[in-house]
Amino acid sequence: MASTQTDTIDLSKFPVDRIRNFCIIAHIDHGKSTLADRLLEMTGAIVKTQKNKQVLDKLQVERERGITVKAQTASLIYSHQGQQYLLNLIDTPGHVDFSYEVSRSISACQGVLLIVDANQGIQAQTVANFYLAFEAQLAIIPVINKIDLKNADPERVASQIEKVFDIPCNECIRISAKLGTNVEAVLQAVVDRIPPPVASIDDPFKALVFDSNFDHYRGVVANIAVFGGRVRKGDRIVSAYLGKSYEVNELGILRPDEHPTQKLFAGQVGYMVTGMKDVKEAQIGDTLYLKEQPVETLPGFKPAKAMVFAGMFPTDQSDYPGLRSAIERLTLNDSSVTVQRDSSMALGAGWRLGFLGLLHMEVFNQRLEQEYNASVIVTAPTVPYKAVLSSPRLIKNRRGIQKNMVYIDDKRVMMKYLFPLNEIVVDFYDLLKSLSSGYASFDYENAGYQAADLIKMNILLNGQPVEELITIVHRGRAYSAGKAMCERLQDSIPRQMFEIAVQASIGSKVIARETIKAYRKNVLAKCYGGDITRKMKLLKKQAEGKKKMRLIGNVEVPKDAFINVLKRKDK
Numbered sequence: 001m002a003s004t005q006t007d008t009i010d011l012s013k014f015p016v017d018r019i020r021n022f023c024i025i026a027h028i029d030h031g032k033s034t035l036a037d038r039l040l041e042m043t044g045a046i047v048k049t050q051k052n053k054q055v056l057d058k059l060q061v062e063r064e065r066g067i068t069v070k071a072q073t074a075s076l077i078y079s080h081q082g083q084q085y086l087l088n089l090i091d092t093p094g095h096v097d098f099s100y101e102v103s104r105s106i107s108a109c110q111g112v113l114l115i116v117d118a119n120q121g122i123q124a125q126t127v128a129n130f131y132l133a134f135e136a137q138l139a140i141i142p143v144i145n146k147i148d149l150k151n152a153d154p155e156r157v158a159s160q161i162e163k164v165f166d167i168p169c170n171e172c173i174r175i176s177a178k179l180g181t182n183v184e185a186v187l188q189a190v191v192d193r194i195p196p197p198v199a200s201i202d203d204p205f206k207a208l209v210f211d212s213n214f215d216h217y218r219g220v221v222a223n224i225a226v227f228g229g230r231v232r233k234g235d236r237i238v239s240a241y242l243g244k245s246y247e248v249n250e251l252g253i254l255r256p257d258e259h260p261t262q263k264l265f266a267g268q269v270g271y272m273v274t275g276m277k278d279v280k281e282a283q284i285g286d287t288l289y290l291k292e293q294p295v296e297t298l299p300g301f302k303p304a305k306a307m308v309f310a311g312m313f314p315t316d317q318s319d320y321p322g323l324r325s326a327i328e329r330l331t332l333n334d335s336s337v338t339v340q341r342d343s344s345m346a347l348g349a350g351w352r353l354g355f356l357g358l359l360h361m362e363v364f365n366q367r368l369e370q371e372y373n374a375s376v377i378v379t380a381p382t383v384p385y386k387a388v389l390s391s392p393r394l395i396k397n398r399r400g401i402q403k404n405m406v407y408i409d410d411k412r413v414m415m416k417y418l419f420p421l422n423e424i425v426v427d428f429y430d431l432l433k434s435l436s437s438g439y440a441s442f443d444y445e446n447a448g449y450q451a452a453d454l455i456k457m458n459i460l461l462n463g464q465p466v467e468e469l470i471t472i473v474h475r476g477r478a479y480s481a482g483k484a485m486c487e488r489l490q491d492s493i494p495r496q497m498f499e500i501a502v503q504a505s506i507g508s509k510v511i512a513r514e515t516i517k518a519y520r521k522n523v524l525a526k527c528y529g530g531d532i533t534r535k536m537k538l539l540k541k542q543a544e545g546k547k548k549m550r551l552i553g554n555v556e557v558p559k560d561a562f563i564n565v566l567k568r569k570d571k
C-alpha cells in the first residue's frame with residue numbers, strides 16, 4: 001500500500017554527490033536478504049523485525065522457499081560524518097535461474113556488496129555475479145558474512161577473494177548480518193567506496209526503466225533510475241521504445257514500501273505510475289524522457305533468454321479463460337517468461353512457456369496455484385542447449401566434456417564442463433548438492449547448439465501415448481531412460497480398478513514396460529447403513545481429489561506425476 005506521508009522526505013536535499021546506488025550480490029543463501037534487513041533497520045526504514053522475517057522477500061513463494069525471486073528496491077537515509085546520504089539498495093536473487101534479475105539491478109547501480117559466506121567461501125554464483133559487476137565497471141566491496149558461525153574461517157575466505165578476484169584481503173569487511181556485528185562498517189564503505197551516480201540535475205530528464213510490476217488498480221508500476229534532470233507529478237513523459245506519451249500520475253521512492261513524492265531528481269531511484277496498462281509497454285531497459293525534451297536513449301539490456309520450455313494446460317478445459325488471465329497477470333510481473341499459444345489432441349488448448357530454468361518454472365507454477373488458485377498440467381520441460389558448469393562425479397552419466405579446471409585454494413576447485421542442457425536442467429543441481437553434502441555449487445551459461453544422436457521417446461499408458469511425457473533422449477541412453485521413467489510412473493500412479501500397462505516406446509518399438517496392478521478403492525466402504533450426508537461428503541471429497549488428476553485414456557494420473565517422473569535418481 002502506498003504511504004500517505006507524501007513528501008515528508010525532501011528529496012531535493014540529496015544532491016547527486018550524496019546519493020549511492022548499490023546492490024547486494026552473492027551466491028544463494030550467503031545472506032543477502034538478512035544483510036538487507038539489517039541495513040533497513042539500522043537506517044530506520046523499518047522497525048526491528050521478528051526473527052527470520054525478511055522484509056524484501058515479499059512473495060509468498062519467496063518466504064516458503066526461503067529464496068529471493070524478484071529483486072526489490074529500498075531507499076535508505078544514512079547519516080555519516082554530519083551529512084545525510086540517500087542510499088538506494090536493490091536486493092537481488094541468488095539462484096542461478098534468476099541471474100537475469102541480477103544484471104538488471106546492476107545496471108541501475110554504481111557499486112555492489114559482494115557477500116561471501118565465511119564458512120562456504122567463494123561459490124559458483126559468487127564468481128558469476130562478480131564478473132557481472134566487474135564487466136559493468138562497478139565498485140566492488142567484498143563482505144564476508146556469518147563470521148559468528150563456529151566453522152567460520154574469514155581469513156581463508158579473504159585470501160580466496162584476493163586470489164580469485166584480485167581484491168586485497170584488507171578490503172574485505174567481516175560481518176555477521178544475523179547478529180548485526182560490524183554492519184555499520186558496510187554502510188560507511190557504501191558511502192566511502194562507491195562513487196555517486198554520474199547524473200546532472202541541469203540535463204534534460206532521462207530515466208532508465210529497470211524493473212516493473214503490475215498493480216490491479218493503477219496499472220504498471222515502473223521502477224526507474226533517473227540519469228538526468230528531474231520529473232514531477234503531472235509531467236508528460238515519452239517511452240523511447242514505443243514513442244508513446246503518458247502523464248505521470250504518481251511517483252515516489254521505495255522504503256521499501258511506496259512513499260509518494262512530488263518529484264524525483266537526477267541520481268535517484270524510485271517508482272512511477274503513468275497509466276500504462278500492460279507491462280509490455282514498460283519495457284525493461286527502456287528510456288523515459290519529457291515530451292518536449294527528447295534525449296539520446298540509454299543502453300538497454302540484452303533480453304532474458306528462455307532456456308527451458310514447457311507446455312501448460314488447464315486440468316479442466318473449462319478453466320481455460322481463468323488460466324489465461326492468471327498467466328497474463330503473472331507474466332506482467334515477470335517479463336522474462338515467454339508465452340506462445342499451444343494446443344494438443346490430448347490436452348486441448350494451452351500455452352508453451354519459456355523459463356530461465358526449472359526453478360523459475362516451478363516458482364511460476366507455484367505462484368499460479370497459490371496466487372490465482374489455478375490448476376495446471378505442466379508438460380516435460382524441453383531444451384536444446386549445452387551448459388558450462390563445475391563438478392565431476394555425475395559428469396560421465398550426463399555426457400559432460402571437461403573444458404578446464406582452476407584451483408581456488410587448497411580445498412576448492414572450479415571446473416568447467418560442456419553439457420547438453422537437458423542433462424542438467426531438471427535435477428542436476430539437487431543431485432550435485434546431495435552428492436557433495438552441500439559443498440559443491442554450480443552455474444551455467446548457454447554454449448550454443450551442437451549436433452547429437454537424439455531420438456524421441458514416447459510413454460504409453462494402456463497403449464495411449466502421454467503427450468506430456470514425450471522426451472528427447474540420447475540414443476545410447478534410451479533403454480535405461482525409458483525403464484527408469486516407467487518405474488517412476490509405476491510409483492506415481494495410484495492403483496485403479498483395472499490393470500495399467502506403463503510402456504516406453506521409440507516409434508512403434510516398445511523398449512520398457514511396468515505394470516500397475518488393479519485395485520478397487522471404495523470410499524464408501526466405511527459408511528455402514530444410513531447416513532446419506534456423510535456419503536455425499538465423501539463422494540464430493542473424492543470428486544475434488546479427481547480434479548487434481550489428469551485422465552489419459554481411462555487412466556487417472558496425479559498432476560505431480562508429470563514432474564516427478566522426470567527427476568532421475570542417479571546413484
Ligand SMILES: Nc1nc2c(ncn2[C@@H]2O[C@H](COP(=O)(O)OP(=O)(O)OP(=O)(O)O)[C@@H](O)[C@H]2O)c(=O)[nH]1
Binds near residue numbers: 094177
Ligand atoms: N549464522 C548466521 N546465519 C546467517 C547470517 N546471515 C544470514 N544467515 C542465515 O543464512 C540463511 C540464508 O540467508 P538469506 O539472507 O535468506 O540468504 P540470501 O542470500 O538472501 O538467499 P537468496 O535470497 O535465496 O539468494 C538464513 O537462514 C539466514 O538466517 C549470519 O551472519 N550468521
